[in-house]
Amino acid sequence: MKKAVDARDTAALGAALTAAAPFAPDPTWNEGETGWRAIAEAGATKASAGDFAGARTSCKACHRAWRERYQHEFRERPVPEAANAAEAPGALGVPGAATISGLSGARSEAEPAFGGLGSRGAGRGGS
Numbered sequence: 001m002k003k004a005v006d007a008r009d010t011a012a013l014g015a016a017l018t019a020a021a022p023f024a025p026d027p028t029w030n031e032g033e034t035g036w037r038a039i040a041e042a043g044a045t046k047a048s049a050g051d052f053a054g055a056r057t058s059c060k061a062c063h064r065a066w067r068e069r070y071q072h073e074f075r076e077r078p079v080p081e082a083a084n085a086a087e088a089p090g091a092l093g094v095p096g097a098a099t100i101s102g103l104s105g106a107r108s109e110a111e112p113a114f115g116g117l118g119s120r121g122a123g124r125g126g127s
Contacts, residue, residue: 009024013055014047025074034065 001020004012017040024036032038043058 001059005059008052010047010052010055013052015036017041017047017055017058018043025070025077029066034061036062036066038063041106 001013001016004037021037021040024030029036030038039058039062043055043062046054046058060114096101
């Protein structure tokens with residue numbers, strides 16, 4: 001997703017969010033308005049309509065709702081094959097990933113989880 005966001009490519013961002021929607025690491029995370037799937041699908045709809053700012057609002061809402069718990073419980077979870085395919089070279093221009101750290105693949109210390117949110121998550125109790 002980071003490459004799509006960095007490029008402000010709403011088509012690629014919509015595809016990435018659509019691919020991420022079914023991959024809530026815990027089925028209970030799909031419950032309610034702040035559910036993983038609901039947020040990802042809302043962002044995908046906005047991105048597909050060319051609304052980059054609206055899609056980013058959905059990204060930020062998901063990160064607020066799930067980042068801390070995700071990083072604590074699921075950081076090393078293997079990426080589902082469909083998510084790998086969505087981020088394969090040629091799909092979004094992102095290499096396939098070994099873990100689901102933010103659905104943006106393996107990351108370096110310089111690259112924040114959930115790609116592109118800067119250092120806001122750094123230093124926050126295990127984030």
